[in-house]
Amino acid sequence: MTLGTIWVVAEPAGTALSTTSLELLSAARGLASSVAAVTWGAGDHAAQAGDYGATTLYQVPDVGDALPGAPVAAALAALAGAEAPDAILIPASYDGRDIAGRLSARLDRPVLTNVTGLADDGGLVSEHPAFGGTQLVHARFRGSGPGLFVVRAKSFAAEAAGGAPATVVAAPAGDVGAAGAARIVARHEEVREGPQLEDAAVVVAGGRGLGEAAHYAWVEEIARLLHGAAGASRAIVDAGWVPYARQVGQTGKTVKPTVYVACGISGATQHLVGMKGSKAIVAVNKDPDAPIFQVADLGIVGEVQKVLPALIDLLKARSS
């Protein structure tokens, strides 16, 4: 290993660390001799961070109702100046991206985003899908200062290593001034049933080809019958048919289920990036030339308005 120290921005999610954070900790311990995690919030994550390979857990002082981007980046910048890690890995989440942007400006270091792989080649080399994942770009940082990598979910497997709880070190509060003035005044959680989109073994997703918002109920019904989760293309999220939390793709979630069933989704590169890693892909689309068929193991050229209700009937008959 040529790298001494990698830090991972370990994002709290409820009482635990986010799955992407655990993926990054797992990757980091194979790339550097020393791994530290940086977290915030009220939770105690020392045991989990240690289990996934961090020996040190830097705890940012309470950010209260502030959006975490500014205060966490300020603390990280102060820490990084003193400790000089070789690289900082940041989850490609809402808050992770805020932290990355602010940290980049504070450290005057560029960021490499949309990272889907990391390798040690006399320094870290990152992999980035381009042109809808048909090509892979490999990049690296030059010059001094930590490399800042924003890594997409599901790029690595999260594997516990059974390490001892990390030693908790209080991070200094950075000076944020007016930049830290954004406050969360209310939180709204959308009710959902069944498995999380990112974790589901079966994902059934709908797109513009459904024809109208009400037809998304078929997608939800098939997902329920297959004990899976319902996803969506960007087109119908933008159109307001379904909430953003369902979006799969470059600007949404990355999923790698056992099977992905794409209903009325043409397969824009934007979407393919988020689901190409699925073990099997089934597509239903009326356009025989839709790009989704180039990645589908089973493609049905037909009207979703006919195929989906028939599929629901068959699945119901099996489960009764």
Added chain:
Amino acid sequence: MNVVVCVKQIPDPTAPQSLDANHNLDRTGKLILDEADTYGVEMALQLVDKAGGGEVTVVSMGSAADLAGIRNALAMGAAKAIVVSDESLRGTDALGTAKVLAAAVRRAAPDLVLAATESSDGYTGTLPVQLAELLGWPSITFAKAVTAEGGQVSVARQTEAGYDEVVAPLPAVVTVTAGVVEPRYASFKGIMAAKSKPVEQLSVADLGLAGEVGPAGARQEIVDVVAAEARAAGEKHVDEGDGAQRIVAFLESIKVL
């Protein structure tokens, strides 16, 4: 209320894309206004309208050889544009771009800066927050609804689980998602008016940034670009009333059923 919208002219995403010899996106063809930016322009126009005064300025960095995309934003209703164009900026990274836009935003001195969450060509998605940090302003990203009054901006911000209501004092930077508003089409009158709206073209030296920004190569480099392992297409059947059965059989074969 004065609003700056950061916009980008990008190669038409529906045309074939390629990288040049330096692994930069080939931008020599026709450029258009990034569709993702039309939401910010529309949001800005609505906020200014609601405030009962002020104007929308679009700010962009890039080639000034073709300003059709900028004119498109002006035709929608923006009052003027600032375009920073300089040969020395070719291939600069997002942080370099943020420094340039920060200098341009300071000149315009707006109450609010809007931007897309990310561009549709590079998808880097860090620039607006880098810009906010350089300006020393708060930022709220991933807005699906925006209101501004009483010196404060209120945003419904997307989260993993739903959305948060977030407020920040102005001036601030807000990034908007597609769907925050429905962008208007430029009217014929708007298109005609856009031809005579002011477009200020600035160089790096004009912004006092000479020597401070330049090509990204000094700090990051592309090692190589390789073809990704292609996923082989499987069977394709035209539905003859048996489509659903075929799906069930397939799910059985992979033991999902």
